[in-house]
Amino acid sequence: SIRARMLISCPDKAGIVAAVSQFLYEQGANIVQSDQYTMDPEGGMFFMRIEFDLQELESRLPSLQEDFNRISDRFSMRWSIFRAARRKRIAIFVSKEDHCLVELLWQWQAGDLDAEISMVISNHNDMRGLVESFGIPYHHIPVTAETKAEAEQKQRELTSGKIDLIVLARYMQIVSPKFIEQYHNRIINIHHSFLPAFVGGKPYQQAYNRGVKLIGATAHYVTEELDGGPIIEQDVQRVSHRDNVNELKRMGRHIERIVLARAVKWHVEDRLLVYQNKTVAFV
Amino acid sequence: SIRARMLISCPDKAGIVAAVSQFLYEQGANIVQSDQYTMDPEGGMFFMRIEFDLQELESRLPSLQEDFNRISDRFSMRWSIFRAARRKRIAIFVSKEDHCLVELLWQWQAGDLDAEISMVISNHNDMRGLVESFGIPYHHIPVTAETKAEAEQKQRELTSGKIDLIVLARYMQIVSPKFIEQYHNRIINIHHSFLPAFVGGKPYQQAYNRGVKLIGATAHYVTEELDGGPIIEQDVQRVSHRDNVNELKRMGRHIERIVLARAVKWHVEDRLLVYQNKTVAFV
Amino acid sequence: SIRARMLISCPDKAGIVAAVSQFLYEQGANIVQSDQYTMDPEGGMFFMRIEFDLQELESRLPSLQEDFNRISDRFSMRWSIFRAARRKRIAIFVSKEDHCLVELLWQWQAGDLDAEISMVISNHNDMRGLVESFGIPYHHIPVTAETKAEAEQKQRELTSGKIDLIVLARYMQIVSPKFIEQYHNRIINIHHSFLPAFVGGKPYQQAYNRGVKLIGATAHYVTEELDGGPIIEQDVQRVSHRDNVNELKRMGRHIERIVLARAVKWHVEDRLLVYQNKTVAFV
Amino acid sequence: SIRARMLISCPDKAGIVAAVSQFLYEQGANIVQSDQYTMDPEGGMFFMRIEFDLQELESRLPSLQEDFNRISDRFSMRWSIFRAARRKRIAIFVSKEDHCLVELLWQWQAGDLDAEISMVISNHNDMRGLVESFGIPYHHIPVTAETKAEAEQKQRELTSGKIDLIVLARYMQIVSPKFIEQYHNRIINIHHSFLPAFVGGKPYQQAYNRGVKLIGATAHYVTEELDGGPIIEQDVQRVSHRDNVNELKRMGRHIERIVLARAVKWHVEDRLLVYQNKTVAFV
Known part of the structure; x- marks a missing residue:
């Protein structure tokens, strides 16, 4: 399977969605579903869930996660990525x-x-x-x-x-x-x-x-x-x-x-x- | 209007429904709707609501209520009759x-x-x-x-x-x-x-x-x-x-x-x- | 078990509830639950479901059913009695x-x-x-x-x-x-x-x-x-x-x-x- | 008010969310809510609704709309932007x-x-x-x-x-x-x-x-x-x-x-x- 899911939480700030979706696009991922919730646009928390498809997911995921650190650092994110095929x-x-x-x-x-x-x-x-x-x-x-x-x-x-x-x-x-x-x-x-x-x-x-x-x-x-x-x-x-x-x-x-x-x-x-x-x- | 409603509560006992419905029948009333609930057939409380139609309700209700005392005494009932036309x-x-x-x-x-x-x-x-x-x-x-x-x-x-x-x-x-x-x-x-x-x-x-x-x-x-x-x-x-x-x-x-x-x-x-x-x- | 259920349908008419409940009372049955529905008090159909308890149900049921014919004839009823213990x-x-x-x-x-x-x-x-x-x-x-x-x-x-x-x-x-x-x-x-x-x-x-x-x-x-x-x-x-x-x-x-x-x-x-x-x- | 809403539909394709959110970010807009739906990641239709806040919305909206044409052309989008303050x-x-x-x-x-x-x-x-x-x-x-x-x-x-x-x-x-x-x-x-x-x-x-x-x-x-x-x-x-x-x-x-x-x-x-x-x- 090529499907993965990403959960993100961080303080809200302009540019989060752009940064995350641009990052995934550059990695070759296709966003299939995305949900977000802002407690308060002025300084509240921001939460996001993204489902995306990525070819050769298993082999490419480690570097994707590594690369994502520059995004997460910028926005002080807590985040996780889960492979759909890795059943809980x-x-x-x-x-x-x-x-x-x-x-x-x-x-x-x-x-x-x-x-x-x-x-x-x-x-x-x-x-x-x-x-x-x-x-x-x-x-x-x-x-x-x-x-x-x-x-x-x-x-x-x-x-x-x-x-x-x-x-x-x-x-x-x-x-x-x-x-x-x-x-x-x-x-x-x-x-x-x-x-x-x-x-x-x-x-x-x-x-x-x-x-x-x-x-x-x-x-x-x-x-x-x-x-x-x-x-x-x-x-x-x-x-x-x-x-x-x-x-x-x-x-x-x-x-x-x-x-x-x-x-x-x-x-x-x-x-x-x-x-x-x-x-x-x-x- | 000829419609009235009756609410009854008393300790449960055999014969309540028979006594009440027989009484109303003898008075010339037609039961239109009747609901009952027994908390426990063995000694629980019994509750009943009856809607009935009775011609010349207003003039006949006083004597009906008077007569009902022999039923209510027999079963230790608390009861009320309401004329539907007497809006609350x-x-x-x-x-x-x-x-x-x-x-x-x-x-x-x-x-x-x-x-x-x-x-x-x-x-x-x-x-x-x-x-x-x-x-x-x-x-x-x-x-x-x-x-x-x-x-x-x-x-x-x-x-x-x-x-x-x-x-x-x-x-x-x-x-x-x-x-x-x-x-x-x-x-x-x-x-x-x-x-x-x-x-x-x-x-x-x-x-x-x-x-x-x-x-x-x-x-x-x-x-x-x-x-x-x-x-x-x-x-x-x-x-x-x-x-x-x-x-x-x-x-x-x-x-x-x-x-x-x-x-x-x-x-x-x-x-x-x-x-x-x-x-x-x-x- | 002493529990039975009765289903009745017939043209509506004054006195049905009284007749049925009086009948059951005389037979020694205790009505535990009773529901009825009148399509129209003026000449509509009447439907009734009664749950009752009767000691020695099995032996007494045949004669009860026999006796009920005089009620059902009077009101042109279609009716059935089911013993709860006789599981479908x-x-x-x-x-x-x-x-x-x-x-x-x-x-x-x-x-x-x-x-x-x-x-x-x-x-x-x-x-x-x-x-x-x-x-x-x-x-x-x-x-x-x-x-x-x-x-x-x-x-x-x-x-x-x-x-x-x-x-x-x-x-x-x-x-x-x-x-x-x-x-x-x-x-x-x-x-x-x-x-x-x-x-x-x-x-x-x-x-x-x-x-x-x-x-x-x-x-x-x-x-x-x-x-x-x-x-x-x-x-x-x-x-x-x-x-x-x-x-x-x-x-x-x-x-x-x-x-x-x-x-x-x-x-x-x-x-x-x-x-x-x-x-x-x-x- | 600085709040606007955007509705988009187009054939699904990788990069849409990135392009739209990056565009809005560059325009100075803050995405407050975003929903999307893909009928089928392989060639289905893609639908999106975005709520965003933009300072001086009224004066800046015309140029934003003008500029958005390069995005919409790229993805063959049908789209509209509505100012929340312009009540229907x-x-x-x-x-x-x-x-x-x-x-x-x-x-x-x-x-x-x-x-x-x-x-x-x-x-x-x-x-x-x-x-x-x-x-x-x-x-x-x-x-x-x-x-x-x-x-x-x-x-x-x-x-x-x-x-x-x-x-x-x-x-x-x-x-x-x-x-x-x-x-x-x-x-x-x-x-x-x-x-x-x-x-x-x-x-x-x-x-x-x-x-x-x-x-x-x-x-x-x-x-x-x-x-x-x-x-x-x-x-x-x-x-x-x-x-x-x-x-x-x-x-x-x-x-x-x-x-x-x-x-x-x-x-x-x-x-x-x-x-x-x-x-x-x-x-």
Whole structure:
């Protein structure tokens, strides 16, 4: 494949688009898609995502990246280039609820999720059969209060250097600050409420108690603050007084899986930038 | 008109529907629409809304209500009957934002809101021309920290015995517990967020800061707890990182007016029952 | 289980609700949910769905049904009673697209679809492994222009008397009028457009050509008129000029599976009545 | 104001973005927003919208436009530049239904519609009071079969050279091919269905007869083919078997006004390009 994607963020200034597009043109690249966002033309931040095609991409990319330093230095850019053919490697963490996992597996199998699902890690053994039927390794790492540190050590060994993205697909364990730091903005969690409403445990019970008329789900990057990380995607579903907590859970499963799948798709397609605990989502 | 509506709530028990419908049949009424909801067939609460037609309704209603006591006693019912022709009288309270007011006036003029808008009360004089052009009395009652009690006294004099429903259409003043008590479950407020997220002031600023991907609005009955009363209706609108606070406000205005108008419509059509800080909405 | 569901349709007339609910009460049944719809109080049709609980349902149901004849005769009713415990038996017909099938299997396994998936019939062999992994029999019945009649004969043998509902989950063959007649209002098809727009083949290509801004899917009962049967459920998804036909197909798959699953769920829960090529959906 | 917008379409080719952005940079312009769309990187069409700020815009724009010819010639571009401060002048055509008109007037008054509503033309006199209360000239031009040509002549005299956009806000008359040609891609109509379903008259009646579960509205540019022009925006609303034709009309009014207002807003903000009977909508 000759397709690559570029993500850039820097303070806004006249001439950025011209410099970047002129650079790519001189390198022989053809811009296929380009999105940009300026927080404020007067001194705000500037964000950009470019998809481009370049013949002999693999061999020419190193020098292109080298050459781009003169542009990035001029504009104080933070930037990355990703080859589309280098699919991101995902580890899915799961506990006992399977709906989010199943959706990801299925979209992946249908070719809708352009990534590699490298492994599934669970604190239970329930989904081994399902996961292995997709040809994906399944690692059962039980977690108790006593073994938490040890379990995380095992998780780290399995994933370090082999995984680009961790997806918490209804994984009912808190991950440690150390782990979060290692995968900074590379752990996506699905929370089963419309955040910031109903942070923490039992959000459907909370939603039922409050009598809301819509329930929601939120996919977000994990930070140290519980359910407080940058929001990637949210969606909602209408409910009524007739729906008890179990019915809310049932309806919620459908939103959770759709919302999580979208967020993962956007991440692996390099559509997300994080700035000040918010996401810029070029979707 | 021969149309009436009946709202009933009582502990659930076998035979309620039979007793009520048999009673209405014997009275000569024809059931046109009927909704019911059982929280739990084993000892939960039962709620019912019936629309029926009865010839010579006005003259026969008193004896029908009298006779219904034997049914309501048997099932320990709380109940009310409303004549559809007796349109509810609304006082709209408003400050400086006009979009919710305009929507209500316009739906009312289009015949979509089957009620009487008896007066508009405002702590500003800005919308007098607009309101009076609809032939509706406009009362300017300024409110300051010093005159708050006095202002509310004036509001009470204007509305007492003349008003069935108070609508706070972006009225930026807190109403007193005493006033709330007088209009128990008869004051509807529009809050410009998806409650319980972003309680209190500046919800769009809060939403922007949190980086949510949907903004919402909530219509609820007013109780003493700020933004904590029974939710009647909610809706949301997709937003993106591109939308600044002003854009959120602009988009939010459209949701606010739709959500508030729906809630008011349901109230005046006797579609709402309140139980344990939640609404049963037969819509 | 003691739960039963009753579906009634008849010309509207005063006293129906009273008669039915009084009857059920006398039989010892407790009404748990009841919905009704009157096309027109003056001489229109009346439709009703009642859920009720009755102790010793199975043994008492025959006499209840017998006794109900005096009510149904009085009001010229068409009616049915279904025991909730008697789960409907489904045959899913599928060709090469698996997304609708997978959704049904998965909702069924999750307990969201209260039915029995008795068999899957396909004109291809591709999904045998998937289906059999759920413990469901898979019948491969190839269909060509020459073998069409013979193939349908086999389908009829497999299903006759053993199946309550046929679901065409992207089955790319026309079923014969004879087959349709045998399963009158018991064959559900998913059409991949917002009917009546884009009847017939290649609806996503048609949608792309027309430049619509929303794509949709429609679940309907199959009648002799192609894509012309009673609509059960529809939904849509926003698209843009950026989405080519393949992208429309990809997005469409998600709507198709959700819409079909809803329609099947409503059918097996006895929530659907058909009248004059339209559905009354008590949902 | 220093803000301008540029719309470009041309065959795709490497270097377009670079050439345009480099050109603007050299002219001293700062790109604030830029969107692009490539139908196919291999020989498809390329579309671009750029918002930029340029000091002393008014005096420098003529030479900038002059200079841009060397770029546009190189890439065979069709292009336009619009000053944001030069608000588009709208003539709204209306008959007896006022909801779309009212929404436009109200959004305009609220500052959400950055345009000039120069006049309202109607074949009835009903809305004179409303329109004139906004300070907008109202022209009553009756239309009968006999006076049709003459009426259109009057419309043309009123609008020629003074109007940039015609909005048919539920104007129940067919406009002539000659008129359409004069305002090529500058007449927006609201059709009260989800096109291409229910082309022509009485779409709500058609929708009711077909038993659809969603109703919709479509804003499109007017071409000679009835309801066949490029679609700008569509939206839908859930309905049920309970909603009769009048109720569909009532609910539909809310979708119609929202959809039309969005389309008009996008047009006046220069967000729409038409290509092969479809719109590219940079929104």
